[in-house]
Every structure is written in structure tokens, then in C-alpha cells.
Amino acid sequence: MARIHARRRGTSGSVRPLRTEAPEWSNKDKAEIEKIIVELRKNGMSSAQIGLVLRDKHCVPSVKLATGKRIEQILADNSLASEIPEDLRNLIAKALGMRKHLEENNKDLHNKRQLHLTEAKVRRLGKYYSNTGKMPADWTYKPETAEFLLSK
Incomplete structure (x- = not known):
């Protein structure tokens, strides 16, 4: 399978061994x-x-x-789950950091391109979570309110 924003194939990775129950040495309580x-x-x-x-x-x-x-x-x-899923939260934080960098370095074209790609991932993931019901159906990503979302 190919990468999302690159014209190359993915790299193979290790696979966790198949287990149906926890090992004997592990904590099972x-x-x-x-x-x-x-x-x-x-x-x-x-x-x-x-x-x-x-x-x-x-x-x-x-x-x-x-x-x-x-x-x-x-x-x-235990009602401790966050409102925004963790992978989406991490992408929003990454995009927020890129935006802060671009405020100081507005001619950094590579970072500007990477910001567009990261925000595309945020929108795609947000649409998935809203369609599956893990987030509100009317949720949309707005860069202006991203910092407020992460402060919750």
C-alpha cells in the first residue's frame, strides 16, 4: 500500500506475535x-x-x-476519556506548532507545504471520527480554534 502524500510504497514493519491470552510472567490482575x-x-x-x-x-x-x-x-x-481522540489531538498539536513557526518564518515553503498536508490529515481523520460517532457530527477543524481545543 502506498503512502498518503508521497509517491512511494510503504515500508514493511514487524508484526506482534499472535497471542490469545496473556503470557505467564505478566501481571494478570x-x-x-x-x-x-x-x-x-x-x-x-x-x-x-x-x-x-x-x-x-x-x-x-x-x-x-x-x-x-x-x-x-x-x-x-471510568469517564476519563478525552473529547478528542489522541491521534487527532497529536496531529492538531503538530499543525499548531507549524503555524507558530510560520508566523516567524513566513518564507519557509517546505514547512508551509507540510502544514497543508498535516491539516489535510486532520480533516480526513476528523471526518472519519464524526462519521463513526466518536465525535460530534458537526465537528470541523478550524486553525483559529485549534489552541482552544488542545487546552481542554
Whole structure:
């Protein structure tokens, strides 16, 4: 499959081994894992950071295998899920950083092109989330209100 904004093929990557249950050496206590996830979220960590902490410090290679739920599902059950999905939030933050750079360096054409491509990804992803019901149906990306969206 090809890249979105480049005329080249994608690179192959490693695939996680197929497992149907958590390994013997891992932490399998569902209640403890969910408690750790809730605590880490209350400390301000994103779901990706929570997954890394669980893997590195608490011997949980896969939250889904250990608990039967994804991290986002556990956060939603405890009403701690964010309004904007994490991948969309990261793209908006990236576009916001590019806009700040372009205010100081308005002749940076490479950055201007990359900003257009990043905002196209934001719109495409926002449309997907609004069509699947994870975000409001009337949600649209506006660069002027992007900083306000990230402050929530």
C-alpha cells in the first residue's frame, strides 16, 4: 500500500506475535491494572504513555490480553476519556506548532507545504471520527480554534 502524500510504497514493519491470552510472567490482575490506568490518567498521561508505563514498569505487555479491554475503553468506563481522540489531538498539536513557526518564518515553503498536508490529515481523520460517532457530527477543524481545543 502506498503512502498518503508521497509517491512511494510503504515500508514493511514487524508484526506482534499472535497471542490469545496473556503470557505467564505478566501481571494478570484486572482490577489492579485498571486502578493503575485510572491513576496514571489522573496524573495527566495520555493513553499511549499509559501503555508504555504499564509495559515497562508493571509487566503488562498487552492491556487487551490482560483485561479484555483496550486502555481507551477502560478510561471511557471510568469517564476519563478525552473529547478528542489522541491521534487527532497529536496531529492538531503538530499543525499548531507549524503555524507558530510560520508566523516567524513566513518564507519557509517546505514547512508551509507540510502544514497543508498535516491539516489535510486532520480533516480526513476528523471526518472519519464524526462519521463513526466518536465525535460530534458537526465537528470541523478550524486553525483559529485549534489552541482552544488542545487546552481542554
